Amino acid sequence: MTLMSVGYNVVRSIGPALGGVILALLGPLTAFAFAALTDLVPLSAVLRSKWQVRSSPLPRERMTTAIHDGMRFTAISSEIRVAIVRATLFGLSSISILALLPLLVRDQLAGGPIVYGVLLAGFGTGAFIAGIGNSYLRRITSQNRLITLASVACATCCLLLALTSSVAVAAIALAIAGAGWVVTWTGTDVCVQLASPRWVVGRTLSIYYALTYGGMAAGSWIWGAVAQYYSLTWALEGAAAALLLVAAVGKLLPVRLWEESDQGAFDFRPPELALDLKPRSGPIVIKVEYSIPEENIEEFLSCMRERRRVQSRAGARDWTLQRDLQNSTLWTETFRTPTWTDYLRLNHRLTVTDREVGERLAALQVGDSPPRLSLSIERSTSPAPGSQVQPVPFVSRP
Structure with a gap:
């Protein structure tokens, strides 16, 4: 992730300066044509x-189900939630620097395309240096x-951009x-990936x-509106005040890297069943x-x-304990899955780290026997559509 950021910001350092020179010398048509060619x-x-697509013994998930499961996982994982909140707030506030930079160049620095390119090059240079030293800082x-x-x-x-009219000071501020x-x-990206x-x-x-x-898009509109009105x-x-508040949020929502967790999939073997279940059998x-x-x-x-x-x-759905x-030592964990395929998918999703929780629970058991697992399928007692139901005879009490 850091190498990708470094490469991206090396290009960010060279590209704006080069684009500003082409725009000033040859005009916007040539500049955009050159940009289109570089996209090839x-x-x-x-x-x-x-x-390379990783094979799976399970059928492909439906799009809506996959989106729902991803949103549920994100909502339940506290470390991912914190990283997203911190990144969104940072983007909402810090995007003001890039969003207002053209106005700053035109109105406050009295510059043009070349000055704008130089300032963006300063921004990219600072990003490049930070990317190189990021591992040392961590x-x-x-x-x-x-x-x-x-x-x-x-x-x-x-604050420096708000107070200065010097291109050199502005370039240093943008490098910072x-x-x-x-x-x-890089910190929030890695946090989400590791978790x-x-x-x-x-x-x-x-x-x-x-x-x-989305936060950066909203921030661009907000700070642009403030500058206009x-x-x-x-x-x-x-924006500076908002960024200081974002820094203070770090006390309440600290970002943690889960580097020691093993997120590899656990090798799961389906249990033997007495019934011939279909993939969509359930719940x-x-x-x-x-x-x-x-x-214990x-x-x-x-x-x-x-x-x-x-x-x-x-x-898992409807999880209860x-x-x-009548037996005070007996505890039962119960949950449901909509179908048999969902049950298999749940177990394939559990990681080695997740399985360690089950191992700790087994160690708390009385004796050496493992916890007892039982699987059952719900069956409705409602009559099938079109079938005739025998009425229950009414017997009056004497």
């Missing part, structure tokens, strides 16, 4: 790439502190903002990018019985809270 290079690379401090400092750096840039830009986006198993990583990243780019200085100073009821001594109940309940989160984000009234 990545397009040809995509066309020549050979994509070794000496936490990712949450880096993202907080990046928000402060972008706030400093906004570029560094904060890369540190924030997402392979089966859902594309969906969580899609939600992440949709919300963060009030002033450019007010807009930049307001399936899953019950797991635990025998827990009194001294607190730890058991703590593990069960994690177990509920793990099972629910993988696809019951304690037997």
Whole structure:
């Protein structure tokens, strides 16, 4: 992710300056024609790439189901939620720098395309330097502190841009903002990826990018409206205040990297069944019985809270935990899946780290026997459509 950001910002450093020179010397038609030709290079690379699709023993999910499962996983995973909230707020505030830059060049710096290209090159240069040193920065401090400092750096840039009329000072300020830009986006991107198993990583990243780019789109409109109805200085100073608030949010919503978790899929073998189930047979009821001594109940309940989160984000529905009234050591975990395929998909989605929760629960059992798993299928007692129902005779009481 850092290498991608570095490469992107190297091009960002060279491209605007080159575009400004072409625009000033040859006009907009030549500049845009040159930009269109350069787009053919990545397009040809995509066309020549050979994509490897990971095979699955399960049928392809429907689009609506896949979207729903991705949104549910994102909503249940606290580390992904925090990264998305922090990134969206940062994008909402920091986009003011790039959105208001043309106005700054024209009205405050009295410049043209070349000045605009130079300032964007300064932004890209700062991003490039931060990308090179990002791994070192993560070794000496936490990712949450880096993202907080990046928000402060972008706030400093906004204040400098609001107060200066010097191109050199503006270029230095934009270099500071570029560094904060890369540190924030690489940190939140990596956080979302590390917290997402392979089966859902594309969906969580899609939600992440949709919300963060939506925040940047909204921020561009907000700060542009402030600049239009009030002033450019007010807009930049307001953005600086907003970025300082975003930095303060880091105390309430710290970003954590889950580097030690194993998000690889667990090797699951379907159990043997007495019934011949079809892929869409269901609903399936899953019950797991635990025998827990009194001294292990607190730890058991703590593990069960994690177990509920793990099972629910993988696809479990109506998850409950019951304690037997006649046998105080007997606890039953119950949940449902809509179909047999959904049950198989749930188990294929569980990672090695998720399975460790089950191992901790098994260690709390009485004796050496593992928890007892039972599978059943719900059957309705309602009559089939078109069948004749025998009326229940009415017998009056004497």
